[in-house]
Amino acid sequence: MTKKKSQKKRAAPRQAKKTKVRAAKAAPRKSRASQTYDASTQNRIIKLINSSLDIDEVLNLSMDLMENSLNATASSILLHDPDTNELKFYLATGEKKDMLKVIRMPADKGVAGRCFQTGRTLLIPDAAKSPFFYKAVDDKTKFVTKNLIATPLPIKGKRIGVLEVLNKSGGTFTKHDEQRLKNMAQEISVAIENARLYDEVKNAYVQSMLNMAKAERFRDNDTGLHIERCGEYATRLAPELGYEERELENLRVSMMMHDIGKVAIPDSILLKPGRLDEAEMDVMKTHTTKGGQILGQAPLLQLAIEIATCHHEKWDGSGYPQGLKGEVIPLSARLLAIIDVFDALSSKRPYKDPFPPSRVKEILIEGRGTHFDPNILDLFLGRFQEMCAILKNMS
Ligand SMILES: [Fe+2]
Known part of the structure; x- marks a missing residue:
């Protein structure tokens, strides 16, 4: 059901392209x-x-x-x-x-x-x-x-x-x-x-953005493996969401850049050991829009921009920065929302030990239809063992 829906949604631009091809083919045969x-x-x-x-x-x-x-x-x-x-x-x-x-x-x-x-x-x-x-x-x-x-x-x-x-x-x-x-x-x-x-310029630009995303993780005492894993989970699940083979590498690197906007968050907030107060949380939330700004408006990074900007939106509209709801949230960002939470709960952080898989699963299910797209969550949970194996192999 997830696949069908997503494919239907993603079919529009390709259909337009086909029409263009047909028109160009037909013209000379008049x-x-x-x-x-x-x-x-x-x-x-x-x-x-x-x-x-x-x-x-x-x-x-x-x-x-x-x-x-x-x-x-x-x-x-x-x-x-x-x-x-x-x-x-x-x-x-x-x-x-x-x-x-x-x-x-x-x-x-x-x-x-x-x-x-x-x-x-x-x-x-x-x-x-x-x-x-x-x-x-x-x-x-x-x-x-x-x-x-x-x-x-x-x-x-x-x-x-x-x-x-x-x-x-x-x-x-x-x-x-x-x-x-x-x-x-x-x-x-x-x-x-x-x-x-064009490919050379694009690759150089993407590489420099990836380096910045990795550098940001080092600042947060992270090895950078979290973003590598996000790319891996996403590319494993993406074909069932209607992504084509040729889109997977772009999806992988775009997923890896999702928190790039944190480079603009001050140490006093990003590295604060305790809970953030409301004002600090407001600053922290800006990592989404700042991420979009850092990635720029280049067409070659459109996917990365939508993920960076929308990965904290929630299915029921209670997320940020725009409070988008349901399928208005880009498919890529709905996918990352699940992946990001799964990986964070399952990993050791300076302030917590990893949660056991059974507890992680419970928390994800609690967010079904509120935080998370229910169809993508069902797909994720259906592949839960595989996701846990990725986490283990890439830690
Ligand atoms: Fe984030």
């Missing part, structure tokens, strides 16, 4: 006459590249436009892996695309390998008669390559891979098609390079 790769097609691709940082979305749409304009049946992007000196299929379209994802080929084999090694664009009108044709890929996928063009993907004087279009409908590719594909390869290379640079 008429045969429009299926030419002209300046407008290239402009649309450039616009796509500049409008989104989702590299897979950009490349899928670009390849779709390219296939339609060249009347190709399939297309693929192969990237060079310098560690193994192989070409691997980064993206592929056509009926065999899923099988291609796992295929790697030596960087000096086949039409793609020849193209990669020489840096020359190859127009192959009859694949079966080409001395460069590498039949092993067709044998594995049962795809029949009839004709193709392969062109290198250049970045800063180097080649990073190969762009291919295959099997032109109703004929073979022309020299004109070859030139169009070369132009396209330039744009795709830019998109890949931009994505790589």
Whole structure:
């Protein structure tokens, strides 16, 4: 029930994306006459590249436009892996695309390998008669390559891979098609390079925020294992809440930053051995909003921001800082609320010994439907032994 609800809730943006994809796919098919790769097609691709940082979305749409304009049946992007000196299929379209994802080929084999090694664009009108044709890929996928063009993907004087279009409908590719594909390869290379640079910046930014979150824990005489465990509990449970595999690493690091706002809380309050008075508690509560401010408004840290800001909200609306209620509280923050309390109760702190698991369970159940989202709590309690094992292994 939890999974269904959550998936339904999280489906909206993805549906919007699919609609966008369909619209882009449909446009070039309006008429045969429009299926030419002209300046407008290239402009649309450039616009796509500049409008989104989702590299897979950009490349899928670009390849779709390219296939339609060249009347190709399939297309693929192969990237060079310098560690193994192989070409691997980064993206592929056509009926065999899923099988291609796992295929790697030596960087000096086949039409793609020849193209990669020489840096020359190859127009192959009859694949079966080409001395460069590498039949092993067709044998594995049962795809029949009839004709193709392969062109290198250049970045800063180097080649990073190969762009291919295959099997032109109703004929073979022309020299004109070859030139169009070369132009396209330039744009795709830019998109890949931009994505790589974006990832570098993002990773550096996330790492610096993680370091700050860990440093904050040291200040509180904590080894930093609490936040590591929060990341682990969350990624174990997240798939059942509708998170996709590719989202889990972001969820892990975002969970780890949840108390980053405590860096802005004075020692006299954060490290006070006794109970906080009302005024001190008010200051302590600001670690949520301050956490959001520290993480900034960068789109790349949106998940971390919502967790930092909302992890002390309660299901019945009695939490802070905004008193959000029910499913208005972000799913990620509802999950962390349970995880955070479980870990705190189960761990030794300067002011208390760990509670036994049976007592921890009782306290969590007492908060069902008041502090905690009942569906997520049920999921958590159903995996309670596993959560206790994580605690033990990571202490
Ligand atoms: Fe907190």
